[in-house]
Amino acid sequence: MTLTDKQSVLIVDDEPGNIQLLAGLLRDECELCFATSGEEALEIARLVAPDLILLDVLMPSMDGFEVCRRLKADPSTHDIPVVFVTARGEVDDETRGLDAGGVDYIIKPVSLPVVRARVRVHLRLKRHEDRLRASALMDGLTGIANRRRFDEVLNVEWRRAWRSREPLSAILADVDLFKRYNDRYGHLEGDACLRRVAGALDGLARRPGDLAARYGGEEFVCLLPSTNLEGATALAERMRTAVLDLRLPHAGSTVGPWVTVSVGVATAVPADGLEAADLLRQADEMLYRAKRSGRNRVEAKPLEDASAVPAAAGGA
Known part of the structure; x- marks a missing residue:
């Protein structure tokens, strides 16, 4: 949901009459969704990410206090404000x-x-x-997501992929010989180059769950939920081509006359022995394999277990 859209409220109550009362009151104020149990509320909150939750306390199976605790423990729902609406009016209840x-x-x-x-x-x-x-999670230079935003989304998507047993892919792209670019054209032109590259990469991460971010310096990362290695590699190749097609002159490059990127791709289905950081280490290794192989190319490999992840290599 964008900040200009109508905001949404999830009403959670096991009594249909209470839901109808609150719905009649708020239907002109916001978009509404409903749950009649704690388990259903947790599922809907993860899927819909409402802007506010109105939560009853007295419900069978799981009471509202436990629902709230679980919402706050889940990174994907932690920031949703919860308002208790309940008949339990003791001071101790309110404190809880x-x-x-x-x-x-x-x-x-x-x-x-x-x-x-x-x-x-x-x-x-x-x-x-x-x-x-949104401002704190945006890279000030390029206008796309920053490292902090990427790290947050990676943790959420890793957990989601764990639950669904679906693949999660990461793409790391690094501008080739960018120090030479800065040395020759100056830092202002270097900044302009990074903005153009960021726009090209971000423009190809089109699905709602995809995220392109500036990872640091001249390095960019893209996270692709529910994407296998073949799909991620195809997108990485389109990204490499899109940067080349910008035709940004790079007279100091040994690769060619234009600015290029080297790209590494990794895919994992989360499992015991694997962590989200392993996915990035694998993509990083593939990135430096691309650089060692001549730059302006894509290298890809699936991640199967943590023992297969090598230490990150260095390079430029």
Whole structure:
């Protein structure tokens, strides 16, 4: 969801009448989704990522306090604000809710104007926090995601791939002989070059789950959920070609007259003995294999177990 879209609220209550009451109150304020159990709430929260959750406490199987704790323990749902809406009005109950990670506690029977007002306040705060967060997770030079954003998404997607047993692929791309480019053309032109390269790579990471980021210096990374090695390698080759097609002069390059990138690709299905960092180490090894093999090329290899991951090589 973009910051200009209508915000969304997940209402969680095992009593349909309570859901209908809150839905009638809020349907003109935001997009709504519903859950009638804690387990269903957790699943919907991961899939939909609502901007706010209105959560009952008294539910069978899993109460609202436990639901909130699990939401806050999951990186993919940790930042969703939770407002308890419940008949449990003791001080100890409210304390438990706030300690579990809730941002507010509304006691039933509710005052409808108060609920509407509080929902508006929390949605405004969430939108403001999302803007700040988006700014903090963007690379200031290139305008694409930064290393911090990539690391967060990698951890989330690794866990998701673990649950689904689907492949997760990573692409590492490095501008060839970029120090020579800076030395010859100056840092301002170097910055402009990185912006053009970032735009070319980001433009090819088109699926909703794909993420292109600046990894550091002249190095870029792309994360591709539910993508096997063949698909990731094909995209990496398109990225390599897209940078070459920019026709950015590089008179100091020994590869050719234009700016080029070397690219490494790795794919893994998460399993025992593997970590997300192993995927990146494998992509890094493939990147430096591409450089050692003459640059301006793609090298790829699947990751099968942690013992197969070599130490990262150095190079330029």
